[in-house]
Amino acid sequence: MTDIDRLPAEIRSPEPGSVALVTGANSGIGLETARQLLGHGLTVWIGARDLEKGEQVAADLGPAAHAVQLDVMDTASIAAAANRVGELDILVNNAGVNPGGEDIDGTTLQQLRTAYETNVFGVVSVTQAFLPALRRSLHPRIVTVSSGTGSLTWSSSPNPQFDWERAKGGGLAYRSSKTAVNAVTMLTAQALGDRFKVNAIAPGLRRTNLIAGMSVGGDPTEAATGVVRLALLPDDGPTGALWSWDGNRAPW
Known part of the structure; x- marks a missing residue:
């Protein structure tokens, strides 16, 4: 694995017919990621728990966008989605939840279960289901939307990434699940080798529906640009790392 501090400036031009799947793509960072991947000429599957919402997004985005029902907490839904999508070059694990809760005294086991079932087990289940298709790709890429708040380095000392x-x-619940996502990313990259490019991204605080009613944070489009850079890494690009949305390497 290449040990670098910043992503390369160039991206790879995808071959005609390249296919991407974005989970949780009917809003927020997922929607903007899908939009940008379409702009690079890919066919993009809009993964959505609510198929009707996914179909509306796909219709708005254009003929190269297609909706697929995909609930990352439902193994039958994941298997059906993998069967429908077929060939795949890029998997973006974007779907995630913040179930609330605060510190050890203010978090329920149910909140922890919800966070891990969606953010961790969902990522693993979707990745496993689509691995056969990704292995057939000439340029397989897996990008998982994590969080800088899951970085143990940033969480254990004052830093400019958030109000420590x-x-x-x-x-x-949320932050520890993203720490686990970071570990899954690193170990998956090690298992799959350098032909795959498997990375996680810390998108920064964005105006999304991750937290109901959240109106603070940056533009999701900016974070999506970082996701797309990882999705279109050149073949000599890095794998097995956590990256900030602006292309700088982030600590585990």
């Missing part, structure tokens, strides 16, 4: 003093000990 305010965040200390909080967000147990």
Whole structure:
């Protein structure tokens, strides 16, 4: 694995007929990622729990966008989606939840289960289901949307990525699930080897529906640009790392 501090400036031009799947693509970072991948000439599958919403998004995005029902907590749904999509070059694991809860005293086991079942087990289940198709690709890419709040390095010392003093000990369910996502990313990259490019991204705080009513944060389009850079890495690009949305390497 290449140990670099910043992503290469260039991206790979996908071959005609290249296919991507984005989970949770009917809104937020997922929607903007799908839009940008379409702009690079890919066929993009819009993974959505609610097929009707996914179909509306696909219709809005154009003829190269297709909707597929995909609930990352439902193994039957995942298997059906893998069967329908068929060939695949790029998998973007974007779907995720923040079930609430705060520190060890203020988080329920149900909140922890919800966070891990969606953010961790969902990523593993979807990745496993689509691995056969990705192995047939000439340029397989897996990008998982993680969080800088899941970085143990950033979480254990003052840093400019978030309000460390305010965040200390909080967000147990969500943040620890993203720490687990980071570990899954690293170990998956090691298992699949350098032909695959398997990376995670810390998108920064964005205006999405991750938290109901959240109106603060940056533009999801900016974060999606970082996702697309990882999805279109050149064949000599890095694998097995966590990256900030702006292309800088982030610590585990």
